[in-house]
Amino acid sequence: MxxxxxxxxxxxxxxxxxxxxEVAKRLGIAYYDKVILEEVAKxxxxxxxxxxxxxxxxxxxxxxxxxxxxxxxxxxxxxxYLFTVQRKIILExxxxxxxxxxxxxxxxILSDRDDCLNIFIHGNLDAKIKRxxxxxDVTEKEAAKMMREIDKKRSINYKYHTExxxxxxxxxxxxxxxxRLGEEKCIELIMQLYNS
Amino acid sequence: MxxxxxxxxxxxxxxxxxxxxEVAKRLGIAYYDKVILEEVAKxxxxxxxxxxxxxxxxxxxxxxxxxxxxxxxxxxxxxxYLFTVQRKIILExxxxxxxxxxxxxxxxILSDRDDCLNIFIHGNLDAKIKRxxxxxDVTEKEAAKMMREIDKKRSINYKYHTExxxxxxxxxxxxxxxxRLGEEKCIELIMQLYNS
Numbered sequence: 001m002x003x004x005x006x007x008x009x010x011x012x013x014x015x016x017x018x019x020x021x022e023v024a025k026r027l028g029i030a031y032y033d034k035v036i037l038e039e040v041a042k043x044x045x046x047x048x049x050x051x052x053x054x055x056x057x058x059x060x061x062x063x064x065x066x067x068x069x070x071x072x073x074x075x076x077x078x079x080x081y082l083f084t085v086q087r088k089i090i091l092e093x094x095x096x097x098x099x100x101x102x103x104x105x106x107x108x109i110l111s112d113r114d115d116c117l118n119i120f121i122h123g124n125l126d127a128k129i130k131r132x133x134x135x136x137d138v139t140e141k142e143a144a145k146m147m148r149e150i151d152k153k154r155s156i157n158y159k160y161h162t163e164x165x166x167x168x169x170x171x172x173x174x175x176x177x178x179x180r181l182g183e184e185k186c187i188e189l190i191m192q193l194y195n196s
Numbered sequence: 197m198x199x200x201x202x203x204x205x206x207x208x209x210x211x212x213x214x215x216x217x218e219v220a221k222r223l224g225i226a227y228y229d230k231v232i233l234e235e236v237a238k239x240x241x242x243x244x245x246x247x248x249x250x251x252x253x254x255x256x257x258x259x260x261x262x263x264x265x266x267x268x269x270x271x272x273x274x275x276x277y278l279f280t281v282q283r284k285i286i287l288e289x290x291x292x293x294x295x296x297x298x299x300x301x302x303x304x305i306l307s308d309r310d311d312c313l314n315i316f317i318h319g320n321l322d323a324k325i326k327r328x329x330x331x332x333d334v335t336e337k338e339a340a341k342m343m344r345e346i347d348k349k350r351s352i353n354y355k356y357h358t359e360x361x362x363x364x365x366x367x368x369x370x371x372x373x374x375x376r377l378g379e380e381k382c383i384e385l386i387m388q389l390y391n392s
Contacts, residue, residue, distance in 0.1 A: 011366065120365050120371075122365050122366040123366075165364075167364055167365050167366060168361075168363055168364055168365065169316050169318050169363050169364065169365040169368070169371035170207065170318040170319075170363060170373070172365070172371070172373070173372075173373045173376045173377060174370070174371065174372055174373070174377070175316075175365035175368070175370065175371035176369075176370055177366070177368070177369045177370070180369045181369060181370070181389065185389075185392060189385065189388075192385075193377070193381075196381060
């Protein structure tokens with residue numbers, strides 16, 4: 001198979017983003033993560049922080065509450081509008097050439113392409129909590145809470161936009177436990193598949 | 197990490213069993229699949245076919261119905277009894293030395309060991325159906341039905357005995373899409389991780 005694009009989905013605290021960044025660096029290809037947010041903010045006129053909150057983690061209201069709030073006069077919710085713009089930008093990024101895209105349902109958005117390698121990075125509870133504690137200078141309890149909340153939001157967001165279950169192995173070409181295998185091994189395996 | 201045991205969980209039609217068998221052959225280590233059934237049959241006195249049906253696919257009744265049927269005078273259901281014997285045999289197999297064990301919740305049964313590499317093999321719908329059609333000489337419709345039913349039973353069985361969701365990436369160290377990567381690549385990746 002010929003691969004051009006790598007999408008990385010990841011559990012919070014698994015190091016998936018760092019793995020994706022390092023893979024892009026070593027392969028000498030583009031890396032898209034926060035830059036997508038900036039593009040969405042530019043195109044929609046919304047604040048970057050607002051976009052960040054909305055674009056990967058919405059809708060985090062219940063489906064019922066969601067039906068009644070945040071819609072513009074055309075009946076399109078702000079969440080849906082932002083997702084549509086984000087989707088267009090991800091498709092444009094992929095068109096530009098080989099790249100790594102982290103998060104944002106990119107695996108599903110690019111599912112019509114057959115040159116896309118979809119990776120999921122997950123990890124053991126203890127290792128993820130330790131990583132979050134170190135990165136954000138928080139207590140174990142706070143780290144565990146952050147992890148639960150962010151993964152829950154990612155899961156709801158993915159379900160809402162793709163109708164698939166986030167973290168289910170058969171959405172991805174390869175899923176790796178970064179705590180068990182180590183980040184370096186994960187990087188090597190992804191590069192190996194990309195080049196095969 | 198030092199690995200001694202490889203457990204292979206797999207979607208029906210993904211070729212996971214053949215991949216496991218080939219990995220064992222190339223690594224020169226034991227391979228356990230049907231032999232576990234034979235041992236369970238021998239130890240319990242039940243017929244092999246009955247054990248096969250029960251040991252990987254039970255309970256396939258609803259939890260409610262399950263509460264009222266198939267219990268012996270000690271209150272232990274036949275399903276639970278068979279699973280207990282199967283569990284003991286899997287633990288004994290792992291004790292004997294390096295091996296590959298396919299299916300039967302082995303990843304969960306051996307979760308106390310840190311020398312166990314847990315793999316999940318899945319595949320694309322079309323490829324799995326084609327494989328089942330060729331192997332069992334059935335129509336596309338029949339193959340799709342077999343696939344749905346067997347995976348559903350595996351999923352219920354796994355949930356019942358492990359309280360985890362079958363096929364969810366974070367139960368395994370590595371999950372691979374055999375249709376996308378090809379069987380040979382899957383074999384190579386598993387061997388590479390085992391030896392690393």
